[in-house]
Amino acid sequence: MEKTFLMVKPDGVQRGLIGEVISRFERKGFKLAAAKLMVISDDLAKKHYGEHADKPFFGELTDFITSGPVFAMIWEGEDVVKTARHMMGATKPSEADLGTLRGDFGLTVGKNIIHGSDSLESAEREINLFFGEDAALEYKKSS
């Protein structure tokens, strides 16, 4: 079954939005396969956001994502990578539709509540980076 990596960022955790995020994905019908509250190391932040290393906001990005606890998750379900991106909304909260997580709760492009893998390849890479290869729980076919 397809899996994606989602992470409630420090602003989302601090504002008490973990439950809201979990609830939306549960109600949509996706299944939570792994989750942990953690503080990201500098090293992990640089690896996770490696594709943005040459962007002017890279320092701000890694400083913010390591600034407090995040809630890292693996979710599974049909087309979960693409659907989760729709449910998150556009990266810039000012451009995100109401009804999406960023549209309803986000404030700025940096403090935009949630990160989600943007492709199947990113999902595999990010799941391995945060959880290792065999961390996702396997649901029985009927559940």
Ligand code: CMP
């Ligand atoms: P995310 O989906 O976690 O992936 C990369 C992140 O970079 C993105 O969400 C934004 O939070 C962040 N980002 C993008 N543009 C900027 C910017 N101009 N300034 C600060 N952060 C940014």
